[in-house]
Amino acid sequence: MDSFKNHKGVVTPLDRSNIDTDQIIPAEYLKRVERTGFGPFLFNDWRKLPNGKPDPNFVLNQSFYDIGTILVARRNFGSGSSREHAVWALMNHGFKAVVASSFAEIFHKNSFENGLVPVILPDEHISTILDRAAAQPGYQLFIDLDNCEVSDDHGLHVPFVLHEDSSTHDFRKNTLLNGLDSIGLTLQQENKIDEYEKNVRHD
């Protein structure tokens, strides 16, 4: 997993709550056996009109938002299916971070595992960012993971968390900053797994 220190990028505003993973990538596009190639199907059904042509009203079909690397939405982002393909599709498309007022748990975990940074901000700041992005295409945010701050060039400067629980926040911040692979970390404890199997499970 790549490490993440900070990132400045264009905001793609998606002013909706409860965006489920079926919308992020519909089931019919989950059949690939690789981690790549999901980007073209990101928000597939929202991107296309019934005749299959791109819907010009959808943000990802608007050139000044499609180049965004920071997706901003409202609460309970990533609800529903456990499909990690949702995270892969967002990252394949070029997103480095998702900013929302809350995340559904499985998506939240999947994003940490892949290095997609889940930034949690209070509703009022989400509203500010969505308003500014809608008013100024090309509007950028700066995400500083080390200091856990989000800022823009227009005076916004606010702290964020990666998780509501502070020890989880600290742990995940460290793994993201250092690009740590969780399997590698666990395998360092292999003797403890051996002991558990022997002493507790009596295998």
Added chain:
Amino acid sequence: MAGKTMFDKIWDSHIVDDPEGEPTLLYVDLHLVHEVTSPQAFEGLRLANRKVRRPDLTIATVDHNVPTTDRDKPIGDPISKQQVDTLAENVEEFDITFYGVHSPEQGIVHVIGPQQGYTQPGKIIVCGDSHTATHGAFGAMAIPLGTSQVEHVLATQCLLQEKPKTMEIRINGDLPNGVSAKDVILGIIGKIGVDGGTGYAIEYTGDVIKNLPMEGRMTICNMSIEAGARVGMVAPDETTFEWLKGRPQVPQGDDFDQITKEWVLLASDSDAEYDKIVEIDATELEPYITWGTNPGQVLSVKDSIPDPESFDNAEEKESAERALEYMALEPETPLIDIQVDRVFIGSCTNSRITDLRDAAEIIKGYKVSPKVNAMVVPGSTLVKWQAEKEGLDQIFIDSGFEWREAGCSMCLGMNPDILEPHERCASTSNRNFEGRQGKDGRTHLVSPQMAAAAAIEGHFVDVRDWKLNN
């Protein structure tokens, strides 16, 4: 000091490592694998030259992509076929027990785990599937994973897990006639919201749960994720033990009686404390229908489509407007006036033998409305055979239902069973998201009884008024 919850007892007995300020490393007793969320995990193992640590604690099946007709022919969609073939190759390479498409034990992963007796009280069970909490109905801690975590468990047989808070949802009183386990969980989601359970492990308690058969408990635990919770569980009791007794993977004879003495101790202590308690009066529950595009947009069958203007909160108002536009519904329309084109009885929520019996009882002696295309997809091949032994298949077929082979089918449209654009479906599945059953399809979640009655009448009806025609 307060007693322990069932959640705490299972958690504590599975700790491999618990460093300060880091997630706990928990041992996994059972890992269930299916074809959609596993190929990249196996590929990751190969790339890192890692093996599956405990193939003996891992089982696999194919359910999401498999066709529900013409099983003797190859899978038509080449990409689906590749995904199914890839799992078959992976289980061969890594030496994992596999229930393939022609195995009698094949079926939806959350149906066959309990059916074969792999699912047992006290276990930590994981699966790369959001409906894994189903297994919690047996007093297990069952946790859904993404693919990276699937790979982690394959490689280490352990899970890195932050400890969730605990929530008791106590459902008091007796369930009224015509109100099913599906209605209990839809009612709960309607009350606490689609993220009301986020960050919690839920334990369902109370008289209603005690009196439900295992299938009903599974239906309730299954949809915990629709309330935002990854874990949902029910204390094991005599109903649990009776259901499990004699199944292939549980201890047999005296060993079984012995192990039930340990299992019974898993129940939460009477003085255990939960972080949150929600109480529900069963007598106030009704048959429910979802009207919108998330499972929290749900109302009683007696109600009418809400006017978005009636919501105080701007976000809910906007969400309702969007949902009504997608669902092509007008405010104030009585739910029973909504016409349906399709009926789907199946999915990991409602495809077990009792679900099929409940639906068959409603339709017996009636014909499916000529405007409706209705199908039944049993949760496993063994459920299908059991239903055929009881003659339920004939009741469905005589009535005009299609009787299919086992799989996930039209719950999520990864196989050929999908809604056409703008078709409206009464579905016993778990998600009414936009496009869930096929692009531009419109889903209303209901119980098996409600779906069956809608198939006959061509529109929703209150099953409490249904006249059995047996």
